[in-house]
Amino acid sequence: MKILIVEDEAKISDIVKAYLQREGYTVQVAPDGETALEQLKDGFDLIILDLMLPDMAGEEICEMIRRDSDIPIIMLTAKSDEEDRIKGLGIGADDYVVKPFSPRELVARVKALIRRTKGTRRTYSFNNRDLVIDTDRHEVMKAGRTLTLTPTEFKILNTIAERPGQVFTRLQLVNTILGYDFEGYDRTIDAHIKNIRHKIEDNPRKPEYIKTVYGVGYKFIGRLDED
Amino acid sequence: MKILIVEDEAKISDIVKAYLQREGYTVQVAPDGETALEQLKDGFDLIILDLMLPDMAGEEICEMIRRDSDIPIIMLTAKSDEEDRIKGLGIGADDYVVKPFSPRELVARVKALIRRTKGTRRTYSFNNRDLVIDTDRHEVMKAGRTLTLTPTEFKILNTIAERPGQVFTRLQLVNTILGYDFEGYDRTIDAHIKNIRHKIEDNPRKPEYIKTVYGVGYKFIGRLDED
DNA sequence: ATATAAATATGAAAATACTGATTGTTGAAG
DNA sequence: CTTCAACAATCAGTATTTTCATATTTATAT
Structure with missing residues (x-):
């Protein structure tokens, strides 16, 4: 541009x-x-x-x-x-x-x-554009490569990445992402986190972006690029 | 106005x-x-x-x-x-x-x-004039051949092609194309998208221009020609 | 250190939601 | 009266979400 x-x-x-x-x-x-x-x-x-x-x-x-x-x-x-x-x-x-x-x-x-x-382009990025989240395109770029996340994956990532460092409990995420009326099992979040990690982490076994907070939930870690 | x-x-x-x-x-x-x-x-x-x-x-x-x-x-x-x-x-x-x-x-x-x-563009084209959209004539040229789109088809294509990459939900398209007061079913958009794809895509089963964003809506992908 | 309990990660199957194509109906234009 | 576009409804094929069984990791108390 x-x-x-x-x-x-x-x-x-x-x-x-x-x-x-x-x-x-x-x-x-x-x-x-x-x-x-x-x-x-x-x-x-x-x-x-x-x-x-x-x-x-x-x-x-x-x-x-x-x-x-x-x-x-x-x-x-x-x-x-x-x-x-x-x-x-x-x-x-x-x-x-x-x-x-x-x-x-x-x-x-x-x-x-x-x-x-x-055209709209609400975008924010972390760690010198290693990870770019583009809400309007519904896309995430990792190291310059475009990934397509499923709707739930995208919502979860977007939710936690908006407040880097803040821990989200599974229940909070279920309420925010799946809605308060969701009747299911909150471990569903784990499965989504796993899938997101496989897409955005260099080594999903040693996640850099989505950290597990034992006994509590998950949090996103990243240095937000200057806006 | x-x-x-x-x-x-x-x-x-x-x-x-x-x-x-x-x-x-x-x-x-x-x-x-x-x-x-x-x-x-x-x-x-x-x-x-x-x-x-x-x-x-x-x-x-x-x-x-x-x-x-x-x-x-x-x-x-x-x-x-x-x-x-x-x-x-x-x-x-x-x-x-x-x-x-x-x-x-x-x-x-x-x-x-x-x-x-x-003030929208009058005519613009994508991918080395493979697809040319002419607002005044209400016509679209695909690989040099002139297609005639129906009014609704044209509005939908024109709307999404003006902002390549941006996802449009069905609701947005209904609001923009059919008006806010439209009470109908937003899946109608699907049918129009199908028809547009049959006209502008080489292989409508594997669309290059109009991509589906699962759970969200549609987006237009194309490299706008310089001119 | 090691054992134990508790929490999380994983992979795959089952359930669900979404899309795309088909078909039929309606309504407007000629 | 005919034609064509728009809209609605349906259904089959897919993609996604959820669940569940099992493996692995973590925290804690010896």
């Missing part, structure tokens, strides 16, 4: 670039309008556009882009007037963020917009 | 409603969460959601909506913390506007979001 930042102040573009790269985006920076229009030919999935550029107005660039492209645009600017915002959104920007801004909020807005444009 | 405002303070909803109506939108107001979820069945194109409601948290409503719908959501709230904003965008909102807000800016954001949502 490629993002172009059009911004002349290196101080700002460096920060934004760093935050976005940490999310796995490929980022390029254009310090002025001319460079931006040149680089746009490479094809990007989103543009973050500063309105105050040395050579031309950001609004002008926005209009030029909109003549032949539908690429998502986030305007980034010190102009906080209501009029400016309305004008920015009016000429085809998708979002308008005012400086000083929070880089994390900007990233959240980038994600929301990309989700809207490309 | 129908918009639902979920807001308990009449003073605010009246203003927003007036501004939106002036733009030609059809507007309905729900004063609490329960009413909102009830009214949602009527099918709206966008929701403006206050987070502080008398009966339930707006975040909760947002999550419930996102379970079976991709409708655009703008959160409207007094909570201005960075954390709240990131969380709001994280659970599937498209935009987050802080009170006190400018009604005109809100309208501009509504327009920007609707433009983004409704």
